[in-house]
Amino acid sequence: MKLLNKVVPTLVASVCLSASIGMAGTLDDVKAKGFIQVGVNGDLFGFGKPDEKGVWKGLDVDTARAVSAAVFGDADKIKYTPLTAKTRFTALQSGEIDLLSRNATQTLSRDTDLGLNFAHVNYYDGQGFLISKDLGIKSAKELDGATVCVLPGTTTEQNVADYFRVQKMTMKPVVIESTAELSKAFFAGRCDVMTSDASQLAGIRAVAPNPQGYTILPEIISKEPLAPAVRHGDDQWFDIVNYSVMAMIEAEELGITSANVDEMKASADPKIQRFLGVSPGNGKALGLSEEWAYNIIKLVGNYGEVFERNVGVNTPLMIERGLNALWTNGGLMYTPPFK
């Protein structure tokens, strides 16, 4: 079954590639078919996973909904394709999906070799270690000789191997493709430590038999800027996705929320007027309606709302804003002027 997961998209890729995808015009394609096909995680709480009613929830899902709101004025004109870490890029390259919003780390080789373009980062993450408190380990530097549970198909395998080499330590990886299977093996004690992006570890810990028994070590061993991605070669579509993410951040900075966006339309601040399309220009430049940013905030919310709703301290993930706070609050979230 897992093999099929890998082989099928590749075959689809080779067939679809030969069936020739239009280089430009994703926006026109999307408008013509009436929905955006979005690749998501499908199994990652807080980022992309359907809730018990089957409604898709998560930070990555809300990012895609923002794009839908910008394009259609309706946040839910989306069809979701759950993808594994291995199939995600192929699905995008082959044209099976229009947008990949699946906690993917931006790297140089993905940007170039794989023919992708990454939009603005929607979550600054980093790889860490989850470990049982019973072992009494306080630092990742004490992990020499450990057996490490690793989720494959990400940069995690490489990062952890690099880290252990630099520290002159040895490790034994146990690589299992499904998060659920791997977590079970980890909680049963098959591995001493589990490594993945810290956000994922928070999610995995939340479903542990005893979440209090586990801790995330202080060392963060990699930079993982997670960003939505589109195919190379369609600049208009790239701009739309890019500015949809940034609009949420800009709105938080301007103090616009889904609750007050209608009042804000009457604001005298020219920055807010431009942003919400009261003074037109931005929409036309992107090839969208002037209401695009208004729709994003009204239907999805600003970045702060989206963060707190999906992964914030009041969710089971209990993640602090940290690097994901606005630059004005000491974080990295910063956008160019919307004019």
Added chain:
Amino acid sequence: MDTASSEKIPFLRDPEKRALLYQIFTVLGVALLSYYLISNTLANLERQSISTGFGFLHKEAAFEIGESVLDYSAADSYGKALLVGFINTLIVSFIGIVLTVILGTIIGIARLSSNWLVSKLSASYIELFQDIPVLLQLFFWYAFFYEILPAPKQALNPVTGVFLSNRGLVFGVPEYHPAYLAALTALIVAIIAGIILKKWAHRRQDTTGKSLPTGKIITAMVIGLPLLAWLLGGAPTAMNTPVLKGFNFKGGVTVTPEFTALLLGLVLYTAAFVAEIVRAGIQSVSKGQQEAAVSIGLKPGQVLNLVILPQALRVIVPPLTSQMLNLTKNSSLAVAIGYPDFVSVAGTTINQTGQAIEGVGLIMIVYLIFSLSTSAFMNWYNKKIKLVER
């Protein structure tokens, strides 16, 4: 008259030429289709700036692999990492096939036993293991190992130097010494001598009618010669014993839960099918053959070895080959339970390099090599055991 034969047959009415024409068209069609697919794929990859080719095989892999018989580290190339995966698949398939054939034969014969309990037990084994999807069985065995067995610090220690924990079975092995090399050479010599002896005894029996207890002689040689070599080499006894150090055992040899679960799952599953094949093969030999063999005074073992099995094997071997191929291909389910087989390593390689088409191509080639060489061997064996018509 030869007017009919000398008259030129129109080209399209000549069945031979027509057949040739069809074949040429088919080959042309296939060639054109592949050319279209390949050139189009390449053109599209090019246009999307996705690089192609196998250059990545020389790049540093930079990821660790859980188990390897080769000396592998993250600093080695993707090519070597894939080789490690290839060998891991080879090991699990080879051991799996050997165990499957042994277990399947035993159960198949037990299924025909006149003992009610034995035959019913084998029947339930076959029904149970045949009817549960192999992936579920793998999950079951894997979970069984990591849930039931204790952590390394509380490892079970049934015999000195042997530890059983959720990290696997760890046991001591003899420290390297030249005497072991001599013993290994002696073992190979004993096996070759055994084969020659067996052939000679066979010929002697054909000409003189005297039989020789080759089984006992060969057993004595296979055990005796290496033992002698080891004694002459100074009888070294130093052991490389595992010691619990930090998180895990250092030293000795580890059989991981992933490997054991995969092997167990594949063997138990495939053996159920093999048992049915063996049973069908034995039942295909008519009862008269056995009765005739007994009536000329052959012992029960000889009846089985000289009369029943040679005839049953003709029926058994072709479907058995297909089960062997199934086992090899099912070993790719290893990714689900973390055994680093070829598919697992290739999957990591694909993800890190993005060379999906090359990676999947490699996977296909590797399984094709495994399957073709298994069939080639089994076809050779099948030809060898074919009934010689006199």
